[in-house]
Amino acid sequence: MxxxxxxxxxxxxxxxxxxxxxxxxxxxxxxxxxxxxxxxxxxxxxxxxxxxxxxxxxxxxxxxxxxxxxxxxxxxxxxxxxxxxxxxxxxxxxxxxxxxxxxxxxxxxxxxxxxxxxxxxxxxxxxxxxxxxxYGRAEKGNLGKVALPTQEGFEFIDQDIIVRCESDSNYTTVVLEGQKDIVVSRTLKDVESMLDSTSFVRVHHSHLINLRHIRKYHKGSGGVIVMDNGDNVSVSRSKKSEFLDRI
The missing domain is CATH 3.40.50.2300 (Response regulator)
Known part of the structure; x- marks a missing residue:
């Protein structure tokens, strides 16, 4: 039944x-x-x-x-x-x-x-x-929510609190501000397509970051980004120019 x-x-x-x-x-x-x-x-x-x-x-x-x-x-x-x-x-x-x-x-x-x-x-x-x-329409000044598919169903998360996303084969780890990380049953490319393109940028084949959560950028071959939560994210040489244009 x-x-x-x-x-x-x-x-x-x-x-x-x-x-x-x-x-x-x-x-x-x-x-x-x-x-x-x-x-x-x-x-x-x-x-x-x-x-x-x-x-x-x-x-x-x-x-x-x-x-x-x-x-x-x-x-x-x-x-x-x-x-x-x-x-x-x-x-x-x-x-x-x-x-x-x-x-x-x-x-x-x-x-x-x-x-x-x-x-x-x-x-x-x-x-x-x-x-x-x-259907989704973000309010002015707010990125709006995104529905992240997990093994249990969906989790609705404010895009503003997403610090970064990291590829793990066919899954993606979504790192949140002040909350437990979420493992999403989608590739990083799929997750990137769900998020607001004006605030999120791919800086490496394995890393997607929220520009609103950048604390520092250390120069180098590609460079290293320090996020608000203290995480270090490497920037690939091929993505460096695009990243610098966005900040």
Whole structure:
């Protein structure tokens, strides 16, 4: 059985969707119907659902901010929305499913069938990263958050606190300011493509740094950068000119 949670601030919408699921998707059980998105964060963590039907526009916390509040995302999501054309375009590009309100039976069953396929493919991480790249918009003066894929799911991290990233074969270690390092299940090249290009620069085939966290630069063949946390990062000769142009 598939274990699902419905999150919608409008009670009649969550109840209507639950009735449709009960009638037309018998292989799915509803673990919780929630109308308070803040409460939903704790319920998701404790219930560990397979699938979440998530409304986008909600007071206190919209659907995207709710996801950013979670330590990891290790479940599939079907968004529900009444409008938000920009989000719909991002969903189409990323192949993350959505349902337009009022939700109809045929659309629901199609979305559930897609969920089953995606769940089998286990490629939600890739689709969600594409969605974020299309939809995410950083606030002025703030680099915004990035969703870093880990073995457990996703961790949403403020780009401002990323000091540097270091390649480890097909994985990348992300060094954070004042927090424990994160090992990301992506190459350094992949991580670089997720981050703000105006603040992050590749200084070595194994090193990507946040320009906001540089403390010193020691000249040399390529040179050595001292980061705010005291880490020393070597600059390759081939990257030296680009780095000096950026600082």
């Amino acid at each position: 598939t274990r699902a949670i419905i999150i919608d601030d409008e009670k009649h919408c969550s109840e209507s969707l639950a009735l449709l699921i009960e009638k037309y998707v018998p292989e799915m059980t509803i673990e919780a119907e929630l109308n308070d998105p803040i409460e939903a964060v704790d319920v998701i963590v404790s219930k560990k659902p397979d699938l979440v039907f998530l409304d986008i526009e909600m007071p206190k916390l919209n659907g995207f901010d709710l996801l950013k509040s979670l330590p990891v995302i290790d479940f599939e999501i079907i968004f529900t929305t009444a409008y938000d054309d920009f989000a719909i375009q991002a969903f189409k590009v990323s192949a993350i499913d959505y349902l337009l309100k009022p939700i109809e039976r045929d659309e629901l069953t199609k979305a559930v069938e897609k969920f089953k396929k995606h769940r089998a493919d286990r490629d939600f991480e890739d689709r969600f990263m594409v969605f974020l790249s299309k």
